[in-house]
Amino acid sequence: MPSPDSLLDDLAGAVLGEVRRQAGADAAATVRAERSTLALTRFADSAIHQNVADEQVTLHLQLTVDGGRTATAATTRSRPDAVADLVAATLAAARLRPRDPSWPGLGEPAPLTSAGSPDEATAAASPADRAAGVAAFVAAAGGLSTAGFVQTAALSTVLADTAGRHLRGATTSAICDGIARLSGADGVARSMSARLADLDCAALGARAGAKARAGVDAVPVDPGSYPVVLEPAAVTDLVGGLVSGQFNGKAVVDGTSGLRLGEQQFDPAVTLTDDPAAGVGLPFDTEGTPTARTELVRDGVPVGLTTDRRTAAALDRAPSGHASDVSTTWGPVAGDPVLSPGSGGSVTDLVAGLERGLLVSDLWYTRVVEARRSVWTGLTRNGVWLVEDGQLVAPVSTLRFTQSYLEALAPGAVVVGSEVDPQPYRLMGPMGYNRVAVPALRLAAWNITGNAAG
């Protein structure tokens, strides 16, 4: 792995051959043959308690007949009779569908910017390699109870269609994510890369341990509006919320996005892109559209959206390469968002600029309350500290917030940190986690609506 895989080429070719045989030359089909391996070693109470690995080949077929009758199917069966069964079932389903007048058709062939950037060592990582990462995290936490996981994943894909495209791509990813625990206080550290060798699990364990020690004997604070410094783990949730709910082409089509393209909606320090090549993305999406760096916000001005072929057609735009297996339902979402660094310096520097406010490590269980304003509610997790005169003065217990993510980044409200820290985050990526590269932020106002007392 993850060099081009002849088995996947053969399977993709076999499916297309079967499509032509069963559905005729006029059928339009896109097939993806994917080989995935996912291995994850979990630890709790400083011991490995779950340790899993799975490997599978999956065939995905989208078949359209009569210029707009479309069905999709997928199977983990890949033997010859399964290929014929897959096509027969998909064809039967497609023929029963009404013609979809907004079927966007297959894409035109377009050059890929790369074939992906898989790391062979990560793809070949053993259970012992992952256990070594866990052991390093546990040891570096200095005797505190620890919990978390080390994951390695690899994905190879061949996409072929009846329009003549035959694309190959591959990627790998690695994550170390854990907490250290002391007397009811948790400290977190996590990182993600395309390469396992990039992760310093010992450094992450040490950071989590230090955070936990600094979080003991937390006190409540009253609800109200506070200036905050959000560490990268917390910023990841904010960026994830915006790319999934605001820059998502389906949200724009549906009217649930409150984005104002071309206006100074955000602080000029905010520049947001989606960059698969810098992250762990594949070089093409599930429709075969090449993926490329997509500008979403330039100097505080929303300038781009993420689209698949359907939403692009509805918005009279070119597709941006963000189709996924779930984009019909949930919309096309950026998979490798990058919030550009600013001039705010380190987390310590950002905190130094707070007269009175909160330092927030992480956010948890965030859900949309009002879609168009992007109002989310959620809780803090893994550490909050009260800041006075630029100094941490006390750890704070868990807080509930209800806050517009759009308004939190308003002009004049943001200082962007200088150190980008890639974090794992779930954005419907094919390997479970996406990589979100963000710095810390200092925000003028964050609406705390509850504490441990209610």
Place this chain on the structure above:
Amino acid sequence: MMSMANEPGRGGAGRGGASSAVDPAAFEAAAAAVEAALAAGARYADARLVDRRHESMTARDGDVRSLSQTTSVGLGVRALVGSSWGFAALGDPAGDADARRTGARATAIAQASAAVPGPPMELVAVPAVQADWASECLEDPFTVPLAEKGDLLTGVTATMRAAGVAVAEALHQAWDTRTAFVSSEGARIGQHVRETGAGMHCLTVGDGETQRRSYPAFRGQYGTRGWELVRELDLPGHADRIAAECQELLTAPACPAGETTLLLGGEQMSLQIHESVGHAIELDRILGWEAAFAGTSWLDLSQLGSLRFGSELMNITIDPTIPGALGSFGYDDEGTPATARDAVRNGTWVGVLAGRDSAALAGLGYAGSVRADGYARLPMVRMTNVGLEPGPHTLEEMIAATDDGVLMEHNRSWSIDDRRLNFQFGCEIGWEVRNGRKGRMLKNPSYTGIGPRFWSSLDMLAGRAPGEWRAWGTPNCGKGQPGQVGHTGHGAAPARFSGVRVGVRG
């Protein structure tokens, strides 16, 4: 009219149909994997060969928007070496050699786990069952013509669009899962579960806001039943109503902020139970095994049997034997027979959701709540059917007994902290309740609270009137790393709570 009420069950495994119709070759593959895991050094192993079919159809604004069919076949093997587990999975094993390779790999992974070992571990005893079990299904959802399904979904979305909403969507899903389970203790269980569900929703867009109405629930209603469940939902009979309500919400006054008497509909109660009780009683969370991700629990095992969780009206059961409920099965994914037990009795916490290893570690004598999302995922502690027993009141009586309150229905958003204490829920629609009468509609209703305080304020509980108590199905419960989606059931009826903070805004 929906008439899908499932009766609470208190029976044991085997209440479904007689035959699982699992392919004998699946047992051979699972047995070969177990043999290989033991030969490689495991002291215990089990294997599941799972053959799962899923169909999903969506419609939007009068057109079928997507039709997806997936088949997933593969082998998942657990191996225990010392106190360390390993799990390996392989899609579509080609034969005996693939099965044995997967079994040996599970043991090798367990041996790697032993590099960072935990405390000594045993498994609570379960009978080495050799059995077949199948869920009841009157009308196989996979034999219902796609055209009929499409007509249903396009019809209701067209109706809602014609009534003036901005977006109308509808969905149906069905799963057919056949599992061959073999353990090194001699268990050999075939299981065939069919699950079906459907739902619809619409959106209206106003000045800077969107409103949503769903039927019969956010993301639909699901059960271990056949297409008869969808017919009983009667989606066409509700399309005009939810479209009208969705438009009316745009001009309705906002839910006031403050502390008041809260009445919740049954569907919202099901999620309240799921989030603030179901997850809190998961033993792996209580033991800290999910500390880094799903979270822990505010419950302390030393208080099992004595802790006051809620009012006397609060009786929560763990019951995978309820016929047709989404969390029902004959045997869990460790081979433990489905058995009903209490979680909360008269307000006191008395039971947990447990697996064989977590129960042994906690000194408990029962397991039975371990499930996996397909062959490729590790079985872990999951909800089955965690539900509230019916109460002595009716919704009508609750409204009549309320001087000043808010009635909220249908979940719109949910959030709860990692100890399952501090929650905030938003609902799609609310109504004022004044002087014993249901009054004007309210938009953006929300409420917040702290679990045990909230449940202690439960002062009226419906379920006496026909249809008020239902086993609601939640098909999207996320847990685990790698992520797993669980299917859970929750018996629930409308309920009333006093002194609840409502109308939280950002």
